[in-house]
Amino acid sequence: MESKQSNQFILFRKDDEEITDDIEPVKAISRITSNQKNYCIIHKVILNGNIDIYITYKKNKEGQYEFLRGFMYKNNCEFQITSCPIYSSLQIGSFGYDNIMICYYNSTPL
Incomplete structure (x- = not known):
C-alpha cells in the first residue's frame, strides 16, 4: 500500500441492515497512518460529518492485505467495525459507484 491520500466513497450499514436503493454513500479522505511489515492502519475522515x-x-501469506479490525468514532461514541469490503465498482439502485467501501458496524457503542 502506498503512503498517499486518496478519496473514496463509504456506505455505512449496521450489521443487520441490507443495502437498499434509498441510501447514499458519503465521501471520505483516506491516508495511511502506520505502515509496518505485516500490517497497516488507515485513517478515514468523512467530509460531510x-x-x-x-x-x-x-x-496474509500471499502478500495481500486483509481486514483485521476497525473502529468508528461518531458523536463522541466509539463503534466496532465488523467488516469493510471494498468494491472497484458497485451499483446501488440506478447509481453506480467506483472504489466504494461498505462499512458494517455494530450499532451498540463500546
Missing part, C-alpha cells in the same frame, strides 16, 4: 474511522489490515 463528524466521523473518523481507523481500520487495521494485516498482510
Whole structure:
C-alpha cells in the first residue's frame, strides 16, 4: 500500500441492515497512518460529518492485505467495525459507484 491520500466513497450499514436503493454513500479522505511489515492502519475522515474511522489490515501469506479490525468514532461514541469490503465498482439502485467501501458496524457503542 502506498503512503498517499486518496478519496473514496463509504456506505455505512449496521450489521443487520441490507443495502437498499434509498441510501447514499458519503465521501471520505483516506491516508495511511502506520505502515509496518505485516500490517497497516488507515485513517478515514468523512467530509460531510463528524466521523473518523481507523481500520487495521494485516498482510496474509500471499502478500495481500486483509481486514483485521476497525473502529468508528461518531458523536463522541466509539463503534466496532465488523467488516469493510471494498468494491472497484458497485451499483446501488440506478447509481453506480467506483472504489466504494461498505462499512458494517455494530450499532451498540463500546
